[in-house]
């Protein structure tokens with residue numbers, strides 16, 4: 001070990017393979033054999049009655065099997081990364097590169113300005129030389145409320161940053177920090193704590209009040225020239241570019257209350273005009289890239305959503321290890337952190353965390369060099385994000401990149417930046433195609449990451465034990481499903497586009513990475529076999545059509561083995577990754593619900609989009625809910641409440657399986673022979689499990705809070721399920 005340690009001392013990060021890979025591969029092979037036997041059985045034993053249903057079962061199992069093979073690629077080659085930030089400090093403390101941080105917001109109602117500035121403040125107070133740090137807020141809402149909040153934050157930062165650094169407080173998002181129980185025993189700390197808390201609460205009150213009123217009073221407007229940009233004609237969808245450098249960090253007077261330098265702070269709202277496609281978050285990121293290049297031009301960019309605050313003040317240094325390692329760092333294009341959330345309850349009722357995805361799958365895809373860019377919590381090398389190919393001979397020294405702030409006044413810089421954020425700037429350029437984030441897809445992040453990899457760069461996935469960023473997860477089923485619909489739709493569009501990893505990535509990225517991408521890109525079509533599996537076996541039970549081998553037959557073995565092995569494996573994997581037993585159970589439910597609603601609609605909409613009948617849209621995930629709803633979320637009670645068509649599907653499936661299981665049990669109890677029971681055990685198991693998973697759905701039929709299933713949905717689902725029962729099975 002000592003010899004190794006010596007050699008390792010030169011590295012700024014190391015990559016370790018996961019343990020037990022061989023055992024996993026053998027295990028995976030046995031499941032594969034089981035799957036192949038199932039396919040074989042379906043082909044060999046086609047029955048006379050229920051022939052079509054049988055073929056449907058075969059097609060479903062074929063799709064499940066192929067999809068399963070893709071998911072194995074994400075587990076085949078799992079690697080874990082470890083940066084050594086103390087080595088970075090020893091070697092490069094005086095050569096640290098400048099870092100530009102981009103925060104995106106889009107709507108002052110769905111994304112309250114007080115939340116947005118908490119994120120901004122958390123990154124302004126990173127443990128990093130402030131003269132090398134710049135924070136840019138892109139406001140697609142074009143709202144003076146957000147601008148006002150940022151102005152308030154810039155003032156508050158003068159107290160907040162020194163307070164954080166003096167007492168080394170964490171987390172550095174004031175909203176998250178003051179929401180915790182903080183031990184204020186030390187008298188000096190207690191005093192300053194109370195002061196800063198009052199300052200924060202006053203500020204928050206002023207901001208929230210302004211948001212409530214929907215406008216800014218004239219005395220406030222007189223305090224900053226920036227408000228002049230908002231005249232009566234400015235609306236969210238129609239306004240000129242607004243660039244306001246709120247703190248010019250290179251100015252010697254930009255200091256906090258203790259006289260330390262402040263990071264640069266810039267407000268940007270790119271031009272919006274009716275008739276111009278603005279390309280959602282990708283468009284705003286590209287405007288940010290250009291505007292920041294005119295001002296601070298840092299070689300490293302951190303990209304965050306407005307709700308993702310920095311939880312660990314040392315994250316920048318960790319990430320830099322991956323860029324500055326002498327041996328491999330020059331090839332690193334981006335460093336992606338997993339999406340973690342601040343508001344997760346114990347058993348994660350909507351399965352927002354995806355424990356196994358974060359800990360195993362993404363690390364497995366990283367093993368093949370295919371780390372996904374997930375849109376937030378990601379450090380980029382500006383060069384690679386701007387469309388450059390990787391080349392060994394041309395390596396930019398990170399600390400030598402120059403900024404453009406010399407000899408220019410703030411006003412002049414602002415004027416120079418505005419055209420860069422104009423609608424027509426990108427016309428006839430490579431922006432959105434070869435440069436910056438790629439346009440035309442609701443998951444701009446994933447496509448962009450793929451194109452960067454195909455240009456020869458090697459991204460890194462890093463999942464530290466202390467979460468680097470914490471965001472806000474959806475707290476209602478509705479919002480969670482809409483988010484998944486946007487994702488699965490965008491992902492499936494990639495599969496159909498010229499960016500399909502098997503074509504676009506052919507010869508450029510590893511086959512394992514291409515397959516790894518497909519684990520996500522194929523979410524939408526996997527809805528079809530799932531839908532089949534939750535409906536047809538149940539109907540078979542009702543109409544006496546057996547669809548599986550008898551329990552005593554040898555053919556039953558592969559079914560039982562594949563089912564048990566996959567289930568136990570996924571349970572163990574979830575538990576190892578930190579989920580609870582109940583959390584895993586909730587995940588199974590969400591897995592069915594997502595596949596039969598979000599993914600299904602995404603599939604349908606993608607086909608419509610493919611035929612050219614619709615345009616890309618982006619529904620922003622809401623980040624606030626009322627107290628009543630929040631309480632139910634905290635008690636892990638599923639929230640329905642509205643009569644969404646997705647809920648109708650969920651309820652119908654639940655009712656149908658309950659009917660059919662009831663019928664099946666009746667048949668067993670009253671009369672039919674033991675022989676028959678044997679034939680139907682697999683189908684009864686499927687319906688039985690679905691009924692168990694759906695217990696919270698049945699409960700929602702009878703609850704009488706505002707989150708229960710509306711009676712219209714209850715009746716609809718019973719009606720549709722009854723109709724389905726009449727459907728004959730061929």
Ligand SMILES: O=c1ccn([C@@H]2O[C@H](COP(=O)(O)OP(=O)(O)O[C@H]3O[C@H](CO)[C@@H](O)[C@H](O)[C@H]3O)[C@@H](O)[C@H]2O)c(=O)[nH]1
Pocket residue numbers: 104105106107111138140279280281284304305306307374375376442443444445483486487490618619620621622
């Ligand atoms: O026109 C837009 C729309 C959205 N956003 C911002 O994009 C971010 C993500 O939007 P959100 O509604 O929170 O979506 P999520 O589903 O939480 O976002 C995930 O998925 C998106 C792709 O679907 C990625 O862009 C995000 O980074 C990723 O966190 C937010 O900060 C928004 O303010 C914009 O800047 N402009």
Ligand SMILES: [Mn+2]
Pocket residue numbers: 305307471472621
């Ligand atoms: Mn979000």
